[in-house]
Amino acid sequence: MTNQPIIILVHPQLVENIGMTARAMANCALTELRIVAPRDPWPLGEVHLQRMMAASSGADSILEKAKLYDTVEEAIADLNHVYATTSRTNDMTNRIMTPRAAIPDMVERTRNDEKVGVLFGPERMGLINDYVAMAGTKITIPLNPDFMSLNLAQCVLLIGYEWYQANDSTPANQIRLGKSRPATRDEYQNFFNRLQMYLDEAGFFTADDQRPVMSRNLQASLQRAEMTEQEIRSWHGVIKALVLGPRRSTPSKLVEDEK
């Protein structure tokens, strides 16, 4: 991603939250941070600096490259489109979007080489209406209306998370195979046939008319397991051990011949 949204903290109060914001940004592969008139003046004193760095959990480079501004106007001056996060319900007329609805538009803009940024207001208060009015898109994160206390860095994380997902190609549902591969239908069938043979020998199917139904049910539960070739081999071993019992459960010439 060459072009990504710039995170803009407006009047942040706590240096810990600036540090945690950098950490959340790093989690989402965002690198550009702008800070407008933080409560503690920059450059920070030693104590504040250490608290911020500790909270960033190693996202130092984002903090070191962060740019400081006196006003929101200056911080957004070079941007083509601004998103404002707000939980306010006020009398202002606003088109409000969820992050999930707003992010595809953000992705499109960055791909069209627009420079975009997201405004986050100070802890507790959020963005004042004057700053919300400066933004082309207003974003409100749908969360529990009975517990609105969303930490600043967590708000950044949720926007960054949605951004990352929109640009990510991780399969939604994948098998990590370790050293094996998914079993073939043939390997599945061989295993089930052997299981059924042993069960017949052991007199498992007491009534002949139950056999097809029970057999299908057993097979269905095996199918749901979606085993690997390695796992099928392990279960061959399990069955063999059960059939041969304690005296014979160590591999013997006879067992090997059975393969």
Place this chain on the structure above:
Amino acid sequence: MTNQPIIILVHPQLVENIGMTARAMANCALTELRIVAPRDPWPLGEVHLQRMMAASSGADSILEKAKLYDTVEEAIADLNHVYATTSRTNDMTNRIMTPRAAIPDMVERTRNDEKVGVLFGPERMGLINDYVAMAGTKITIPLNPDFMSLNLAQCVLLIGYEWYQANDSTPANQIRLGKSRPATRDEYQNFFNRLQMYLDEAGFFTADDQRPVMSRNLQASLQRAEMTEQEIRSWHGVIKALVLGPRRSTPSKLVEDEK
């Protein structure tokens, strides 16, 4: 939501993270927390208790109702389906899902009255393979592979956020109107006609052949603004003020008659 996923923290190290987990849960309207053998033994001493409660930012009731367990086995005993969060890439064969892919399944299960829970491992280490193996579904959150330090409570937040979104009916894109309503096409057209009339009078369209193109462009930019009825009225006032100039910009009998 009567039936919701239970959040299960396995061997959490820091009481602050337990408190922040409760806060993240409250943000996502999750209420049931289980804790397996935390590092600091429960009931917590006064200092630990205060640190946890401070970090929870008012999500006290979740912490007060939290249940303590000695083992993961006991903590999941009554559940029908368990999800394990893991960032591990190991030799285990695992079907790994993204939260976004796993949550619809979770919603279905809870609607079918299955009792489900999500396991979160200790800070730094994550869940050990023994616990991952106990889960029916493994979840890995796709985030920056070059910066894997995701805070425990933030991991809970992202799962809870996806859960909340899947159950939420907030319109993806809505107009909050304050005290007005979207303008009608007629109100738009009246405004534009008046604007054009004043521009004609002022000699704005210098060349006759430019008039249709410029007129269309002006109209298009007004359309994109998607104004309310109140805003259209304000812009009528703006134009009037500009035309009448400083001496007449206060509402006068004459201006009122023009309406």
